[in-house]
Amino acid sequence: MASSRVLYVHSDDYVRTCDSMARLPHRASMVHLLIKAYGLLKFMRVIAPRMASHDDLAAFHSDAYLSHFELVSREGEDADLPESQQYGLGYDCPVMEGVFEYAAAVAGATLTAAEGLRNGVCDVALNWAGGWHHAKKDEASGFCYVNDVVLGILKLREQFQRVLYIDFDLHHGDGVEDAFSFTPKVVTLSFHKFSPGFFPGTGDIAEVGLGRGRFYSINVPLSDGIADEKYVDICHSVLQAVNTTFLPEAVVCQFGADTLAGDPMCSFNLTPKGLGQCLQIVLGWQKPTLLLGGGGYHLANTARCWTYLTALVLDQVLASEIPEHQFFPEYGPDYVLEVTPGCRSDTNNPAHLDQVLAEIRENLKHMA
Numbered sequence: 001m002a003s004s005r006v007l008y009v010h011s012d013d014y015v016r017t018c019d020s021m022a023r024l025p026h027r028a029s030m031v032h033l034l035i036k037a038y039g040l041l042k043f044m045r046v047i048a049p050r051m052a053s054h055d056d057l058a059a060f061h062s063d064a065y066l067s068h069f070e071l072v073s074r075e076g077e078d079a080d081l082p083e084s085q086q087y088g089l090g091y092d093c094p095v096m097e098g099v100f101e102y103a104a105a106v107a108g109a110t111l112t113a114a115e116g117l118r119n120g121v122c123d124v125a126l127n128w129a130g131g132w133h134h135a136k137k138d139e140a141s142g143f144c145y146v147n148d149v150v151l152g153i154l155k156l157r158e159q160f161q162r163v164l165y166i167d168f169d170l171h172h173g174d175g176v177e178d179a180f181s182f183t184p185k186v187v188t189l190s191f192h193k194f195s196p197g198f199f200p201g202t203g204d205i206a207e208v209g210l211g212r213g214r215f216y217s218i219n220v221p222l223s224d225g226i227a228d229e230k231y232v233d234i235c236h237s238v239l240q241a242v243n244t245t246f247l248p249e250a251v252v253c254q255f256g257a258d259t260l261a262g263d264p265m266c267s268f269n270l271t272p273k274g275l276g277q278c279l280q281i282v283l284g285w286q287k288p289t290l291l292l293g294g295g296g297y298h299l300a301n302t303a304r305c306w307t308y309l310t311a312l313v314l315d316q317v318l319a320s321e322i323p324e325h326q327f328f329p330e331y332g333p334d335y336v337l338e339v340t341p342g343c344r345s346d347t348n349n350p351a352h353l354d355q356v357l358a359e360i361r362e363n364l365k366h367m368a
Ligand SMILES: O=C(CCc1ccccc1NC(=O)c1cccc(C(F)(F)F)c1)NO
Pocket: 023, 024, 092, 134, 141, 142, 143, 169, 170, 171, 199, 256, 258, 264, 265, 294, 295, 296, 297
């Protein structure tokens, strides 16, 4: 990638705001400081994010939700207000004081990245602190308060006729799929764990979209233990088929890192190398591409993964040794960039994966 054509959305304020999200302590700093420690910033155009305005957020979210969310965030009120429940606030989406500012900052960063692509300033734009794919029009969900992914796609749609969304997170990208399930202008493609009782519970292969959007939602349900080789194989097959059929003009990828070996979600057994091979396929299409983060609860492995993917975009090879920097101790005991796959067995049987692929190919025939 011609490096000056890569936009990296960052400011120290933005990282501090993202770090404040208690459930992911310092993850934003760990990601940024590892990218910096590997000397990758000089290859990118670093741009400070703008804050999303109320109108920006209202492009997708309802006024009722936004004003309630803003109210409880300002009051820092515990969210057992009756209406908080209906807006998904509380429990999975705790209302910490200032959480609205956090959500507006992340949405603004994803919009800043998308605007760079929309205006042709860059070919690839990165916002690793974005990717909150569960948030609904009028409801917070799964630790997601504002759906920055939907806002970014809507921004790209101002310029591009057809946008392909690819969700590599462990969890189904339900909020994004819901937002675009009725339109053929946006294909949502999600690879995720699909298992009884596993959050959010949607994303079965039979979910293909509705009305004029029928066959423009694609779901690849997977089971525990899948490792790089099989994951890359099915990704490659589905990505190539979707690209040649839908012919997207722009691509948005959510690279939630909770699929990695060692993640507390303890489900898939991927490594950054496997996700990197999936990213290489997308970059090979040479289309304006927005890269976002998402889940990822082993903080050091998440930083390893997104740093590795950033280097891949920049055609830079990174040394295995983690460079000395503030969070160096977090990378013990081996202090290397690579993530070692676990030894859990793969419960995905090949015949079933072939069946999944065949059904997706069949559905693609209906894509006009
Ligand atoms: O990763 C997600 C959200 C996972 C989720 C779904 C429903 C309710 C709460 C969550 N978030 C967590 O489970 C979570 C958030 C932060 C840290 C952790 C940890 F305990 F794994 F570290 C777990 N979507 O891609």
